[in-house]
Amino acid sequence: MANEIVTGHSPAGTSVLLATVGNKVRNMRKDKGMTLAKLSEVTGLSPAIVSQIERGLANPSFTTLAQLAHGLDIPVGKFFLGQEETRSPVVRKAERRNLKGVTKKSVGEAVYELLTPDLNGALEAQWIVSPPGHDTSATPFRHSGEEFGIVISGRKDIFLDGEKYTLEEGDSITFSSDTPHWYKNSYEEVCVAIWVNAPHAW
Numbered sequence: 001m002a003n004e005i006v007t008g009h010s011p012a013g014t015s016v017l018l019a020t021v022g023n024k025v026r027n028m029r030k031d032k033g034m035t036l037a038k039l040s041e042v043t044g045l046s047p048a049i050v051s052q053i054e055r056g057l058a059n060p061s062f063t064t065l066a067q068l069a070h071g072l073d074i075p076v077g078k079f080f081l082g083q084e085e086t087r088s089p090v091v092r093k094a095e096r097r098n099l100k101g102v103t104k105k106s107v108g109e110a111v112y113e114l115l116t117p118d119l120n121g122a123l124e125a126q127w128i129v130s131p132p133g134h135d136t137s138a139t140p141f142r143h144s145g146e147e148f149g150i151v152i153s154g155r156k157d158i159f160l161d162g163e164k165y166t167l168e169e170g171d172s173i174t175f176s177s178d179t180p181h182w183y184k185n186s187y188e189e190v191c192v193a194i195w196v197n198a199p200h201a202w
C-alpha cells in the first residue's frame with residue numbers, strides 16, 4: 001500500500017485541519033528533540049513529505065499518519081482529536097469520531113471509528129469496517145500494549161509477525177501489540193470488527 005499524499009488547494013475546513021495536524025507534528029517532533037531528518041529516518045517518509053505535512057501543505061493518508069505517530073511514539077488520534085474536551089461516558093452511534101485520517105480515501109473505504117469517548121484513558125475501542133481487499137501489510141503496526149479483536153460479521157486475516165490467523169464471525173484474538181502485526185480482508189464480503197487496545201494505540 002503506497003503512502004497517499006494529496007497536495008494542492010483544499011476546502012477551507014480541510015485546510016484548517018491540515019494546518020492543525022501539521023502544527024502538532026512539528027511541535028511534538030521538537031518536544032522530543034528530533035530533527036526533521038531524524039523523523040524522516042524513523043518513519044520511512046521522505047523529508048519533503050514530512051516538511052509538507054508540518055506546513056499544512058499535504059493531505060496525509062491514514063498509513064502516513066500512523067507512520068508519523070509510531071515515529072513520535074504517540075497515538076494517531078492526538079493529531080486531530082481534541083484532548084482537552086470533557087465528554088459524556090456514552091458514545092452514540094451517530095457521534096463516533098473518525099480515526100482513519102483527514103481524507104475519506106486515506107484507507108480506501110475502510111472505517112475506523114472511536115467507541116470510547118476520548119483518548120485520555122488507558123483503554124481505547126474501535127469500530128472497524130474493512131472492505132474486500134483492504135490491506136495494511138505495507139505498514140505493519142508495532143507499539144506497546146495489548147490488543148483484543150472480535151469479528152462481528154465477515155472474515156478477516158490477522159498477521160502476527162508473519163503468521164496468519166483467519167477470524168470468522170464471532171471469533172476473537174488477543175495478542176501483544178509489540179508483535180509486528182497487520183490486517184487484510186482477502187474475502188468478498190465486508191468485515192465488521194471491534195478492536196480494543198490497552199493502553200490505546202492511536
